[in-house]
Amino acid sequence: MRKSRLFLWALFLSISAQAQIVIPGRNGPPPFPQIKSYLGLTDAQIAQIVLNVSAYSRLIAQRQQRIYQVQSEIQQETARSPLEPAALGVRYAEIEAICRNVNDEAAAAQNRNLALLTDTQKAKLKVLDDASKLLPIITETQSAGVLAPPGPDSPFSGFFKDNRNTTQVMSGCQSPSAVYDPSTRKLFP
Numbered sequence: 001m002r003k004s005r006l007f008l009w010a011l012f013l014s015i016s017a018q019a020q021i022v023i024p025g026r027n028g029p030p031p032f033p034q035i036k037s038y039l040g041l042t043d044a045q046i047a048q049i050v051l052n053v054s055a056y057s058r059l060i061a062q063r064q065q066r067i068y069q070v071q072s073e074i075q076q077e078t079a080r081s082p083l084e085p086a087a088l089g090v091r092y093a094e095i096e097a098i099c100r101n102v103n104d105e106a107a108a109a110q111n112r113n114l115a116l117l118t119d120t121q122k123a124k125l126k127v128l129d130d131a132s133k134l135l136p137i138i139t140e141t142q143s144a145g146v147l148a149p150p151g152p153d154s155p156f157s158g159f160f161k162d163n164r165n166t167t168q169v170m171s172g173c174q175s176p177s178a179v180y181d182p183s184t185r186k187l188f189p
Contacts, residue, residue, distance in 0.1 A: 038128075039121045049113050056109040063098050070094050 031050050035041065041049075070091050077087045117125065141147040 039117070039124050041121065045116050048116055052109050052112050056105060059105055060102060063102050067095055067098055
């Protein structure tokens with residue numbers, strides 16, 4: 001039972017993460033300004049992308065609601081004595097089917113958005129995809145102190161921990177033993 005609850009919690013977190021797509025409202029800033037600029041998207045392309053993302057977000061909300069209902073049913077079935085394995089199995093299978101459907105719909109939504117792009121825009125998107133594959137090594141390199149984190153004006157400044165004033169506190173000490181400033185490459189006692 002503990003494993004099934006852990007599985008359900010992990011499933012909930014993964015679907016919730018997918019469902020948290022935020023689209024700027026009509027009264028807010030224009031949607032996706034950076035990709036519009038970088039890829040050279042037209043207003044019509046942006047409008048269709050917003051519609052596709054909105055439709056996918058609505059679908060996710062509906063699927064999430066059904067998962068909540070099924071999880072409640074699983075709790076009710078688990079509380080019964082004796083347990084009915086078939087009743088539990090049907091509900092777990094439904095959750096798995098919902099998850100597979102969500103994955104299929106995510107791929108379909110992405111394909112609809114990709115179909116809107118010109119060949120030139122797809123080439124620029126490929127550059128972004130290639131760059132995104134470097135993010136884990138960039139983060140690790142920054143954590144190792146080999147690469148300085150981005151500056152305050154960098155578009156990545158919010159994604160990485162700012163290590164410019166890294167402090168190390170020795171065990172038993174009240175104050176930092178040293179402060180390293182990667183921009184000057186100096187260690188201050």
